[in-house]
Amino acid sequence: MADEDPFTSLDLPRIIDTSETDFVEEFYNPLLSRSVEYKRGVGYFTTNWLQSAARGIAQLAANGGTAKWIMSPMLEPEDWEAIKQGEKAKRDKALRAELESDIKDLQYDLEYQTRNAIAWMVADGLLEIRFAIPNTDLHGDFHDKFGVFTDGSGNKVAFHGSKNDSAHAFENYEAYSIDCDWLSDRDTQGVTLQEERFDTIWDGQKPNLDIITLPEGIEQDIADLRDQDHRPYDDPDGESNDIELRPYQREAVENWMGNGMRGLFEMATGTGKTFTALGAMDRVLAESQNQMLVVIAVPYTHLAKQWQGELEVFGYENPKFLYGSANPNWKNDLSRITSDLTLGMGDDKVVITTHQTASTDYFREQIRNTNCTSFLIADEVHGVGSDHQRGALVDEYDYRIGLSATPERHYDEEGSEFILDYFGGVVFQFTLGEAIPEYLTQYDYHPIIVEMTEEELSEYSKLSKRLASAAASEDTDEELVERLAMKRANLVKSADNKYASLKSVLRQIDQPDHLLVYTNPQQIDNVQDILNGLGIFQHKFTYREGDEEREQLLTSFDRGDVDALVAMRCLDEGVDVPSTRQAILMSNTGNPMQFIQRRGRVLRQFPGKEKAVIYDFIVVPTLNPSQDIVDSERNILKKELRRFEEFAANARNEHGARNKIEEVRMNYGLAGSDDEEE
The missing domain is CATH 3.30.870.10 (Endonuclease Chain A)
Structure with missing residues (x-):
C-alpha cells in the first residue's frame, strides 16, 4: 500500500x-x-x-x-x-x-x-x-x-x-x-x-x-510482549509471506489434507485450534480455482467476535455475521451471498453463524441450493452432535473441519458416532501433556477433600437408597430416577463445608494474584460475601454480563485492578481468562468435556505468568464411611476421581496431588490409576 x-x-x-x-x-x-x-x-x-x-x-x-x-x-x-x-x-x-x-x-x-x-x-x-x-x-x-x-x-x-x-x-x-x-x-x-x-x-x-x-x-x-503466533507483517528476511503455523498445527493441516480435506482436530484447549483451522482454510482458498463459501459455526455468539479477530490476522476482513442478534436480516444476506456465488459473481465469502442458526431449515436449504464449493468449520463440534443441532451438518459441505478438545459427547454414543462419521474421523490429536510447557502454562494441582455435614450425609444416603430402588424397579420411572439423581447431585454441588474450605484456601493463598473462583448459581452470592469479608476486591463474571462488560472486566482483571473474578458457566462458553494464575474450582462436573475445557482455559500463556495453581474441591460423603456407604458410593466416587486423574496426570506436583487423594481411595476400596489400567 x-x-x-x-x-x-x-x-x-x-x-x-x-x-x-x-x-x-x-x-x-x-x-x-x-x-x-x-x-x-x-x-x-x-x-x-x-x-x-x-x-x-x-x-x-x-x-x-x-x-x-x-x-x-x-x-x-x-x-x-x-x-x-x-x-x-x-x-x-x-x-x-x-x-x-x-x-x-x-x-x-x-x-x-x-x-x-x-x-x-x-x-x-x-x-x-x-x-x-x-x-x-x-x-x-x-x-x-x-x-x-x-x-x-x-x-x-x-x-x-x-x-x-x-x-x-x-x-x-x-x-x-x-x-x-x-x-x-x-x-x-x-x-x-x-x-x-x-x-x-x-x-x-x-x-x-x-x-x-x-x-x-x-x-x-x-x-517478549509479542504474540509469537501472530506476526502482523511479512518476515523482513523474506523467507515466507505466509502466516507461520506451529509445527504441530502444520501437521494437523497436512493430515486433514490427506484425509480428503475432512476431519476432526482434537486439540487441548489453548493450543490454537482456531488458528489451525484458519491455516487450513487459507491454504484451500489460496489453491482453489473455484469460488467458495466458508461457513464458520460457533456455539455462542460472543465467540463470533473472537473468530472475526483471528480472520483479520489472516487478512479476511469483514466476515458476514449470519444470526439474529447480530444481523436481523441474515436470511436476506445469506440468500444474496448464495445467489451471487451460484451465478459466479464476486469473490469467496466467509460467514460466521451459530450452531442453532446453521441447523435451521432456511440455512440448510440455502446451502443445499448453491452450486459453489462450500466449506464448514464447526467450533466446539461436540455441540452439533445433539438431535436438534446435527441438522446443520448437511451433505453439501465439500470440505469439513470439526474442532474440540473433547469431540465425543458425554453419555451420547449415537451423537458421538454421527460426528465422527460426518467429519471423517479424528485426523489429529494434540494433548495437554504435549502442549505443556512450550505452548501452555505448567500448573500445580491441589485436590481439596470436602466432607458432607451430618445432615447432608443423612439426606444423601436417603436419596441414594431411593435412587437405587427406583432404578432397580421392573417398571422403572425414568423421570423419577432423573429427578432423584439431579437432587443428589445438587446436594454435592452445594455442600456447606465448601465455604469453610474456600476460606482456608484463600488464607493459604494470602495475596490473591489474578484469582478465578468457579462457582454455581447456588454458591455465587456466598462466595462473593466471603471474598469481600477477606478484603479481596472481586467482581462476578457470568453469562448474565454482556460482551462489552465482559471485555471491560477481563481488561481490569488482566491489569490487576480486580483481584478476583467469581465466575459461573463462562469457562464452558469459550471465554478465555489467560491471565489467571490461581483458580479455585468450587463447582465441578464429571463430564470430561466440561472439566477438561475449564482447566484448559486457565492454562493459556500470558506475559509474566510462569505457572497456574488449581484448587479443585472434591466432595465425598465422609472420610470414615460405613460399609453400606462404601458399597453404594464406590462407583460414584470412581467417576468423580476421573477428573482427579486427568488433572493430576499433567501437574507439576503429580505425586503430591496423588498422595492427598490416597486416603479416599483406601477408605472406599478404590484402585489407583495404574491398577485400573491393568
Missing part, C-alpha cells in the same frame, strides 16, 4: 490543531499507513504516548516499514544523578529500574495490535528507541516534538509543534506545522532541516544532549 498510495494523494494543510482535527484518525493513521520510515522525537516514554500516536504503527509494520524514536525517560531526581555520573553500569541500572515498570504498563494498557506491532518491530530490529538526556548547560528534559514520515516513493512529510501526544495533550489546544517536500522549495527545505536535526540528535552529535540506547535486557522485555 505504501508504494501504491503515496503521500501526494493526501490533502495536508499547512497547520493542524486539536480544535478541528482528530490527530490520530486524520494525521497519524493516514501517514503511517503509507509510510516506510518514521522518525519521531517526543517528550516521554509512556503508555499515554504509545496509546495515541503509535496506534497506526501496526500499519507501518504491515508496509515493512522502520521507525526510530527519540524520547525522554521519566526518572526520579536520584536517577538523574546516576545518569549524569556517566558510568554505564549506574546509568543502565537507573534506566532499567524505571523502564521495567513502564514496560509492564505497555503489557496491560496497550491495545493488542499496537503492542504486538511494537514488540515484533523491536524483535526484528525495525524499531529502535533511544533516550535523549540534556546535560551541562541544559538542566531540564528532552521536550522536543517533531517527526518525519517517508513513503514508498520517497516523498517526505515533516511536522513540528507543541503537541506531545500524551493523553492530556489530546485535551489541550495543541498544533503542528507541516512541511511536504513535493509542494515547494520552502517545504523541501523545512523537511530537510527537520530530518537533519533528527539525525544529528540520533547520532549523539548535538551539544549538551546525551543519547543513550536501551539498556541490556529491556529491549528483550519489549520483544
